[in-house]
Amino acid sequence: MAQSIRRAIDLIRRSAEHPLSLTEAADVLGVHKSTALRILQTLESARFVRRTGAGTYVLGSGLIELSELALGSMDLRQFAAAHLRALQRETSHTVHLAQLTGDEIIYIDKVDSPAFDAVKLPSRVGRAVSIYASAVGKTILAYLPSEERDRLLSPVVFERFTDTTFADHESLDAELVRIRELGWATDNGEHDAYVMCVAAPIRDSRGQVIAAASITAIEVIANLDQLKSNLPRLLETANQISCELGYTPPSAPSPDDPEDGRSIDE
Amino acid sequence: MAQSIRRAIDLIRRSAEHPLSLTEAADVLGVHKSTALRILQTLESARFVRRTGAGTYVLGSGLIELSELALGSMDLRQFAAAHLRALQRETSHTVHLAQLTGDEIIYIDKVDSPAFDAVKLPSRVGRAVSIYASAVGKTILAYLPSEERDRLLSPVVFERFTDTTFADHESLDAELVRIRELGWATDNGEHDAYVMCVAAPIRDSRGQVIAAASITAIEVIANLDQLKSNLPRLLETANQISCELGYTPPSAPSPDDPEDGRSIDE
DNA sequence: GTCTACATTGCACATATTGCAACGCAAGCG
DNA sequence: CGCTTGCGTTGCAATATGTGCAATGTAGAC
Numbered sequence A, B: 001m002a003q004s005i006r007r008a009i010d011l012i013r014r015s016a017e018h019p020l021s022l023t024e025a026a027d028v029l030g031v032h033k034s035t036a037l038r039i040l041q042t043l044e045s046a047r048f049v050r051r052t053g054a055g056t057y058v059l060g061s062g063l064i065e066l067s068e069l070a071l072g073s074m075d076l077r078q079f080a081a082a083h084l085r086a087l088q089r090e091t092s093h094t095v096h097l098a099q100l101t102g103d104e105i106i107y108i109d110k111v112d113s114p115a116f117d118a119v120k121l122p123s124r125v126g127r128a129v130s131i132y133a134s135a136v137g138k139t140i141l142a143y144l145p146s147e148e149r150d151r152l153l154s155p156v157v158f159e160r161f162t163d164t165t166f167a168d169h170e171s172l173d174a175e176l177v178r179i180r181e182l183g184w185a186t187d188n189g190e191h192d193a194y195v196m197c198v199a200a201p202i203r204d205s206r207g208q209v210i211a212a213a214s215i216t217a218i219e220v221i222a223n224l225d226q227l228k229s230n231l232p233r234l235l236e237t238a239n240q241i242s243c244e245l246g247y248t249p250p251s252a253p254s255p256d257d258p259e260d261g262r263s264i265d266e
Numbered sequence C: 001g002t003c004t005a006c007a008t009t010g011c012a013c014a015t016a017t018t019g020c021a022a023c024g025c026a027a028g029c030g
Numbered sequence D: 001c002g003c004t005t006g007c008g009t010t011g012c013a014a015t016a017t018g019t020g021c022a023a024t025g026t027a028g029a030c
Helices: A003-017 A022-029 A033-045 A061-072 A075-091 A135-143 A146-153 A169-182 A224-228 A231-244 B003-017 B022-029 B033-045 B061-073 B075-091 B135-143 B146-153 B169-182 B224-228 B231-244
Strands: A049-051 A057-059 A094-101 A104-111 A185-188 A195-203 A209-218 B049-051 B057-059 B094-101 B104-111 B185-188 B195-203 B209-218
Touching: A003 A022, A003 A033, A003 A049, A003 A057, A003 B003, A003 B033, A003 B061, A022 A033, A033 A049, A033 A057, A033 B003, A057 B061, A061 B003, A061 B057, A061 B061, A061 B104, A075 A094, A075 A104, A075 A209, A075 A231, A075 B075, A075 B104, A094 A135, A104 A135, A104 B061, A104 B075, A135 A146, A135 A169, A135 A185, A135 A195, A135 A209, A169 A185, A185 A224, A195 A224, A195 A231, A209 A224, A209 A231, B003 B022, B003 B033, B003 B049, B003 B057, B022 B033, B033 B049, B033 B057, B075 B094, B075 B104, B075 B209, B075 B231, B094 B135, B104 B135, B135 B146, B135 B169, B135 B185, B135 B195, B135 B209, B185 B224, B195 B224, B195 B231, B209 B224, B209 B231
Parallel strands: none
Antiparallel strands: A049 A057, A094 A104, A094 A209, A185 A195, A195 A209, B049 B057, B094 B104, B094 B209, B185 B195, B195 B209
């Protein structure tokens, strides 16, 4: 389709994985060294890659800047960061923040458990997450205006990843109703049998759900019931983030200070 | 040099800034629409850009993933994140984390003050920072082995950004000695006259300084003396992060541990 | 000193990329 | 309704663009 661009992309990918010498770059592309050189020089001029002192090429700062530009414009991430990290510390589970962007739901932050870094989850910031087979996906879906929801689901071909996947419109719709009633969602190994999640919605100033925060654990660490014990803390965190975005919770029970509806217990 | 790759990069850049229609893309490149289309399709296949429902192109998750891969491999960032956010909350100033990468010093994290978001600082994650006209730059420089320091400074052409810039080897060397004596650095508007910083070094398990954390404010918010009042908290934070990286403080006035005979003068 | 191994430059060739023109498709409007 | 307008898409021929080769430059090993 566009050969040289493909090659450039390939080199970017490789250089992100490990430092790349020119000869190595030429080899992986199957081209002459001079060709690889010119591609790398072009990428370097945009700081997409950077030359190390050793003459190898590694991912450059230009790319990082760009993605920060894209992610950073989502102020949500800034506002949420500290809360998510506190939540991680207190629950000791991995915490995710996902947002609806265009027509997919993307992880925009992830806080790993520093202790259990042996078991890294496959999720990654920037990656899209299943819209119907994840706690965050279902949470956002549940609170979307129905026409939006239909738009997102229309191109979806349901796939039954595991026994618990909601793999058709009917059962998914029922699940979404349940989520709206509870105010939170779970993922009972619906995408990967051994991965459990609970998620809660995050609202913007208009009250619209635009994102979701989740706590994740693999089954050997905690089962779903154990995860649910963190629900009050998760919901509190999600509320705090919503408040920072300008959300005013609907009519606090105590009507004297609507500003500070951060509630329940702390 | 490599025309089509340049064009592709240009489109990536633009799409990061705001959604791009095909016609718009063709216009900014000054090429035919079909050409722009093919470039965008190629980028889309690598998920460097993504088509929105409206048919416009925006930055895709592939790029974000890549940069996260690069940033994430710096475990430092993960370890530091929570501490930096706590520091930000307590001082209410903007907090930066910068790391020596290759031969430049790059911001790898930034915590904005949510309150004063009116005054956004020009710094950005992924962007290189002046090596001699910034608190973090000077901090890292100060503790670098001298041959490394020379290597980094050799290509530098000094530029006097403001009245306070250390714009020659002599005065910079004196400043670095001062920094080593104090254990922290300041930036008294040395790059931008109205931007003040204090910075502290972060050490890895071998005791080597690999990064620096800083607190920043613009002059109208706080002058340098006011910033300095946060020094104890900043130094504490830097130490905490160092500890998470496996650093064992030389602690003890007990002089029996020859392992850490560095610092002071080298 | 010569020898490798590697990066880099200049140039002729041909391939991949380009622009064009025609087409499809939807929206706007008399 | 049917015309127009604006947009994205496809096929194809021309050539500008990117390519490989061979020669040169550079650094380190022996």
